[in-house]
Amino acid sequence: MDVKDIVKPENLVYRKSRLMSDATFNFCPGCGHGVVVRTIAEVIEEMGIEHDVIGISPVGCSVFLYDFYKFDVVEAAHGRACAVATGIKRVQPDKYVFTYQGDGDLAAIGTGETIHACNRGENLVIVFINNGIYGMTGGQMAPTTLEGMKTTTCPRGRDVKTMGYPLNITPLLAQLDGVCYVTRHSVHTPANVRKLKKAFRQAFENQRDKKGTSIVEVVSNCNSGWGLTPKAANDWMIENMFKKYPLGDMKVDGKLVMDMNAPR
Amino acid sequence: MESKEVRLMKGNEAIAEAAIRAGADAFYGYPITPQTEVMEYLMETDSYARTGMVVLQAESEVSAINMVYGAAATGHRVLTSSSSPGISLMCEGISYIAGAELPCLLINVSRGGPGLGTIQPSQADYFQTVKGGGHGDYKLLTLAPKSVQEMADFIAEGFDLAFKYRNPVMILADGALGQMMEKITLPEQRPRLSEYPDWATNGTPEGKERRFVTSLNLLPQQHELVNQRLQAKYRQMEREEVRFESIMCDDAEYIVVAFGIIARIAQKSIEQARAKGHKIGLFRPISLYPFPIGEIEALSREKRVRGFMSVELNAGQMIEDVRLAIEGRKPIGFFGRLGGMVPTPEEIENALYRQFGL
Ligand SMILES: Cc1ncc(C[n+]2csc(CCOP(=O)(O)OP(=O)(O)O)c2C)c(N)n1
Ligand code: SF4
Ligand SMILES: [Mg+2]
Numbered sequence: 312m313d314v315k316d317i318v319k320p321e322n323l324v325y326r327k328s329r330l331m332s333d334a335t336f337n338f339c340p341g342c343g344h345g346v347v348v349r350t351i352a353e354v355i356e357e358m359g360i361e362h363d364v365i366g367i368s369p370v371g372c373s374v375f376l377y378d379f380y381k382f383d384v385v386e387a388a389h390g391r392a393c394a395v396a397t398g399i400k401r402v403q404p405d406k407y408v409f410t411y412q413g414d415g416d417l418a419a420i421g422t423g424e425t426i427h428a429c430n431r432g433e434n435l436v437i438v439f440i441n442n443g444i445y446g447m448t449g450g451q452m453a454p455t456t457l458e459g460m461k462t463t464t465c466p467r468g469r470d471v472k473t474m475g476y477p478l479n480i481t482p483l484l485a486q487l488d489g490v491c492y493v494t495r496h497s498v499h500t501p502a503n504v505r506k507l508k509k510a511f512r513q514a515f516e517n518q519r520d521k522k523g524t525s526i527v528e529v530v531s532n533c534n535s536g537w538g539l540t541p542k543a544a545n546d547w548m549i550e551n552m553f554k555k556y557p558l559g560d561m562k563v564d565g566k567l568v569m570d571m572n573a574p575r
Numbered sequence: 576m577e578s579k580e581v582r583l584m585k586g587n588e589a590i591a592e593a594a595i596r597a598g599a600d601a602f603y604g605y606p607i608t609p610q611t612e613v614m615e616y617l618m619e620t621d622s623y624a625r626t627g628m629v630v631l632q633a634e635s636e637v638s639a640i641n642m643v644y645g646a647a648a649t650g651h652r653v654l655t656s657s658s659s660p661g662i663s664l665m666c667e668g669i670s671y672i673a674g675a676e677l678p679c680l681l682i683n684v685s686r687g688g689p690g691l692g693t694i695q696p697s698q699a700d701y702f703q704t705v706k707g708g709g710h711g712d713y714k715l716l717t718l719a720p721k722s723v724q725e726m727a728d729f730i731a732e733g734f735d736l737a738f739k740y741r742n743p744v745m746i747l748a749d750g751a752l753g754q755m756m757e758k759i760t761l762p763e764q765r766p767r768l769s770e771y772p773d774w775a776t777n778g779t780p781e782g783k784e785r786r787f788v789t790s791l792n793l794l795p796q797q798h799e800l801v802n803q804r805l806q807a808k809y810r811q812m813e814r815e816e817v818r819f820e821s822i823m824c825d826d827a828e829y830i831v832v833a834f835g836i837i838a839r840i841a842q843k844s845i846e847q848a849r850a851k852g853h854k855i856g857l858f859r860p861i862s863l864y865p866f867p868i869g870e871i872e873a874l875s876r877e878k879r880v881r882g883f884m885s886v887e888l889n890a891g892q893m894i895e896d897v898r899l900a901i902e903g904r905k906p907i908g909f910f911g912r913l914g915g916m917v918p919t920p921e922e923i924e925n926a927l928y929r930q931f932g933l
Binding site for chain 1: 600629643
């Protein structure tokens with residue numbers, strides 16, 4: 312069989328989204344970022360809204376989103392994605408605007424911008440990659456770093472007494488009235504990717520229907536920063552990250568659906 | 576015949592009214608004395624109802640300037656205004672705007688520092704404005720008004736310059752200009768933009784290449800080219816955008832250099848000195864960057880000109896640029912008040928006599 316036969320349309324089971332460029336990802340092999348990035352493109356393509364989309368890529372491993380997407384992208388300063396998105400959305404309320412933020416970006420340096428955009432109910436989609444670490448700068452402690460977890464700035468493990476506790480920020484954001492949708496996913500299995508895709512679709516539909524802020528958190532790995540192989544990183548994530556950051560919906564259609572008494 | 580609309584207004588109100596009339600699309604800001612009336616006026620007069628101009632109170636100046644960055648990236652006419660501590664907070668964002676080559680209008684109704692300082696007028700942010708402020712080799716095209724009329728007039732002009740150069744434009748005013756009331760002729764209402772520049776990231780139109788906005792370049796070879804392009808733009812500004820006012824300089828033996836509100840007080844001092852027979856002139860830089868270097872240099876080459884004095888509401892900042900223009904050809908002195916104090920015309924007049932040995 313020739314390769315031409317293999318790529319015939321009737322044999323096609325999966326193709327790269329038209330909205331992805333041919334640029335090589337700068338992500339480490341095995342990293343979850345790439346899967347999330349292309350899943351967003353698939354949803355935008357399927358909704359047919361690519362002419363009205365503006366993505367915001369703040370500083371972090373995903374800063375080069377504008378190289379990967381074939382729609383408009385604005386790079387932002389570290390932490391300021393929600394403010395930049397607000398600035399855009401307020402003058403162009405009919406466009407679809409999404410941010411793509413790491414945990415350092417959303418939950419440390421940009422906490423203020425995030426909370427206030429959510430509190431104003433900015434009609435945005437916030438994509439939040441929680442990998443428990445600062446990937447881009449080489450693996451420092453993030454607000455989401457787990458207790459006892461080692462990073463380059465907590466080499467003996469995060470000591471919560473002096474370094475603070477892991478910040479579980481999405482349940483906090485879910486309680487803000489401006490927020491309509493908060494959900495947490497992962498991309499470590501095809502089934503999980505499919506669920507994530509549905510969540511993205513829901514989030515962009517919320518924006519279309521002007522329902523307020525939608526937040527899609529993805530608990531992801533950082534195999535390089537964690538110092539593990541991709542497989543070991545995913546296992547470690549399932550074992551440890553999912554305990555602190557359990558997957559599932561927290562708020563749907565403006566109603567809290569999370570168990571407020573569950574350990575967080 | 577067009578009838579001009581004349582109104583008695585505070586400087587801050589004039590900024591706001593002129594922004595609406597300049598066809599601004601958005602104002603993002605955070606309250607700080609002595610410029611809070613800008614946002615208050617926009618809300619009170621309901622800019623959104625009048626022209627569709629969006630006004631949003633951000634949670635901080637950091638957020639406000641990044642909102643400006645966003646709207647600017649989509650090719651909209653956007654402005655913010657603040658005062659000294661707030662501008663300090665904005666500096667990272669301003670550097671990004673300059674680096675990404677986006678147009679916007681910034682207003683600093685400055686006050687005395689350092690730190691929380693005072694809410695009284697000051698020009699102590701001259702260095703911050705024209706020598707950087709944020710990181711990197713960038714320049715803000717800076718206009719310094721001396722009156723409420725100029726506060727209003729520089730708004731539309733500032734927007735046009737910002738779009739011409741795809742660069743942030745700063746209006747450097749001070750607390751006195753912001754708070755004082757004067758009769759002004761209001762500019763005509765012009766429409767908001769209906770078409771956006773090609774580079775604007777406001778959604779890729781069908782059949783067009785998508786756009787992106789960034790200030791990032793990992794390759795130094797590439798980033799040097801970007802910097803060279805920025806510098807070429809700044810050289811063009813230096814050729815084309817120098818603005819100044821020269822008052823009684825034609826026969827002057829001594830030249831006072833002053834910008835903004837203090838230039839008006841110094842003018843009074845000079846008139847008083849002239850009445851006593853002293854030939855003193857006033858040179859007022861209006862564009863602080865690009866600084867009128869050539870004009871000051873030319874004055875310093877005039878045989879009749881014996882000396883200069885820089886008069887500022889700070890400890891001596893613009894004097895460095897004046898000195899560079901004079902290149903030691905003539906002596907130069909300084910008079911300034913600090914921390915929000917504003918001198919009387921007599922104080923400046925006496926300082927002139929001391930400096931020039933009159
Ligand atoms: C003002 C500022 N401070 C610090 C940095 C350095 N910096 C770049 S990315 C980053 C952290 C990124 O971590 P995260 O947001 O979690 O994204 P990840 O790379 O893990 O996806 C830091 C500290 C910066 N670019 N700007
Ligand atoms: S450093 Fe971590 S987060 Fe960044 S690309 Fe590599 S694995 Fe992914
Ligand atoms: Mg991270």
